[in-house]
Amino acid sequence: REGSTIFNTNTPTLRMRQGDFSECDSASPNFNAIAASGCVVPINPATGAAFPGDIVPIDPNAQAIMNSLVPLPNNGIDGYLKAPSTPTDWRQEQIRVDQNISDKTTVFVRFTQDTWTQSLLPALWTGSSYDTIASPWGVPAKNAVLHLTHTFKPNLMNEFILAYGNDVHFIRTKAGPGSPSGSILKPSNWSVAPIFPINKNITVLPGVSVGGGTPFSFSEDASVDYNYNSTLPTVSLKDNVVYTRGRHTLKYGIFFLNYEDHSVLNYTDAQGNFTFGAGNPRTTGNALADMYQGIIDSYTEGTPYDYTTGTALGGTGEEHASWRQLEPYFQDDWKVNPKLTLNLGARYTWNVMYHFTNQHPNINSDFIPSLWSLGDAPQIDINGYLIPGSGQFPTSPGNGIVICGKDGTAGLPSGCIYPDRATLAPRFGFAYDPTGNGKTAVRGGFGVYHDLNAGLEVSVGETYGTPPAVLSPVANNIVGYQNIVSGPLSPGSFGAVPTRNAIPMVMQYNVAVQHEFSGNNLLSVGWVGTLGRHLGAQRNINQIPVGIGIKNVPVLAGTDGCDASGNCDVQNILINHLGVNNADYFRPFRGFSNLRFYQYSAVSDYNSLQVNFRHTAGHGIIFQTAYTYSHGIDTTTGYTGNHGVDDSNLSRWRATSDTNRTHVLILNYVYDLPFFKQSSSSFLRRGLGGWKFSGISSFYTGVPVDFGCGHSGYSSGIGRGIQCNTVGPLKIKKGVDNDPQFGPTPTWFDPSVIAQPLLSQLRADGEPGMFGYMGRNVLTGPGRNNWDLALLKDFQAPWFSGEHSTLQFRLETFNTFNHPQWSSINAGCGGQTPFGAPCTDTGLNSVNYQNGQVNGARAPRLVQLGLKFVF
Incomplete structure (x- = not known):
């Protein structure tokens, strides 16, 4: 499958790549208005005057970065436009052997290898600006199953299943198609000494971010995923017994899973990362010129760290982790009478929490708030750095940071979380035929389900990547690539988990009435709901x-x-x-910055009316429709969700779920076209007869839209963001703006009903309207009206005598009618909007320019032809 990624951005001009910034200088004959837009003519910090001829000497290390990571312009003087191919190759092999050992015992063995490779641009997980770094990603997954069934007697059967799977991932980052040199490795003349000498053998170039005093900004980084490896072997076992006695069908059994994670992950940014933002006191005023001169705003580099010996280990971090679960269950399908059947059951979940294994030093670490002491906390100097010797630094266990399990002193299990044992999950269901003729059924049920996979969301894994297991010091305001040394430590951000946590739980319930009408028409109307409790969430306990x-x-x-x-x-x-x-x-916990507490505290509610109609046969037509009217509510939709305004009152963010779609209508249909099927002409009957028309029509409302406000140069009284105010009814109000840049452009809402909060609302005083009146997800975004249609026919093939073979032709169209289907909108408020003023778009130079307009559309029409040979 062939894909592509479009890069449409800016890059340094050819002159700038040579250190020549005369295009930015209005007094120069080389002046260019396009290149000069936002460009500051570099000033030599040693003399306070411009460089002679506006030409800045280029350090060889900076030249290496430019040659490898920054593409040449190809669209005007400083434009870069490219759509490189990003192919995905996939293949699957499967073999299965079945054996009837006896008339009571059968066994089969199946092995599957499912392999795909994909070339990703820009580099995976980096947010890079260009296609100069590519991430070839391979996943050769393997799966094996042994399935044994034995019938002891007609009413007693046992099923045994043993499965092994290994999901392997590897990434070998390399130079992308936009790299001028075709390499991301350090050249032989690279002279930057790393902060940690043990990292000197890393061959890939550091990442770089450039922006400030330039008509462009860019970042490019290979370090996050350079030589990433991951293997996820799992072994599962199931044993199920089915016993029938009278009106009862009893099912009981056990499920066991052992999951392991062996990964090489670069949490450490061991290759290093430069930031050039024209913020260094000795800046030239131009971030690119700063890079050429080695005037560095900041440089960060990390290493895995042995806190027991104080030794930097170098390179990427390794992760060896494990978790297990065991689930016995019981179910009774009781046919009370010919009209009523009950389903009664329960499942119990026992687990060993996710934890790191077989590693030295032990990296199962956590932060326990009750063990932190202000008297042991380090002091912070006037520049925001921790003062050596003033208290316990967070680079080793102590003052709240604890080691769990083996070698630990806090008495905590290896995963730092005591397992939740209150995990009994009852289930109940019924099916009732009120008339006894099989035409009408009333069904319902209720069940409790515990999600152990979600248990990986809140685990000791969230604490890795920070001290004491990893050190990532930052050096600031450096002059000269040879002068990089570790700077003083600032208060760091940490992940932490509570030592006791309930396992995520979902309660599902439903009741439905189904009736079969004459003509093979089946109608079902039901109410379906779920209640999520103890769901994953994140909050900053050091707010x-x-x-x-x-x-x-x-x-x-x-x-x-x-x-x-x-x-x-x-x-x-x-x-x-x-x-x-x-x-x-x-902050409450001095010595730390943000303390991200991962916990199971979020809640969700979902209720829906679901209507299904199916016409299964008749007149060559198969038709089915499904309609859902629903509302999902939660406090956060993803466990990493953090609204960035106030974590002390998470209930404030209880609102419509991020994924909510109030109305969903789906139609699917197949029509066996009657034309020429009975024609006496063999040509017409075989060539034009027997065609089928099929399609899927989708109509649904959009997902919610969230708004963000904020006044430039101001924060809230707790140093965080704010919400907007509403000054009128906020609702969908479609229209058209005469955009001065793009012409007539559809709009989705009236931005004049949104306003910046008043200055007084920034205070953290608990008064109504604190941090803005607006809640979360207050407007519904664009929905969908999509038609995917197909025409197909099976031709009988004359080959393989004695065997049935067909050649199927398909003509498929997606978004058949090719009408615009908007996917996103501009929703917010410019930072220069005055306090209390509406966030109105008043034209090209408005701080709220294009607010309320649509800014994205789903894919246009796609036509696809296919042939499939079946024999």
């Missing part, structure tokens, strides 16, 4: 508390917002970005 007032921080004495004794008006500082404006001074 600045709502209601915070004056806090004494002696090191900030005399700075803006603090008096001479260091008494700081925290909210005034954070709202107005006064003084140092660093929230880390005011």
